[in-house]
Amino acid sequence: MSVNQQQNLDQSHLPRIKPHARTRWAERTPADRPLEVAWRQAQPVDAPAARCSYARLYQPYDALFIVRDGWLRTVLHNDGRLEKDGLVLCTTCDDLIDPIMHDTCPTCDAEQPASQTSGRITITRRGGDR
């Protein structure tokens, strides 16, 4: 078992939930149960592309819960993108972006900071307003 998986096992408690994550849950899944219930049934997974603290997969919907900095930030459809390295989360809508393909977010059109265009540079975020 990798160190990462070991850490994930300790992350079953429910993090604080961003309103954005609830919106995405409603949009991207049938949402026939509360997000919190699905969270508890979800399995810890590695999602290195999302640059998150950790992630959980709710298999009935293929829904990935992305947690960073103690917040459940977004819910993504697990369509294989997360197995690719070098993706980043949009600074505005927390959707996944391939910075090689896009310098603006395909979902919300927000321009992404130039410092994110290389997957190999450690990103230092400016002071957050969220």
Ligand SMILES: [Zn+2]
């Ligand atoms: Zn966006």
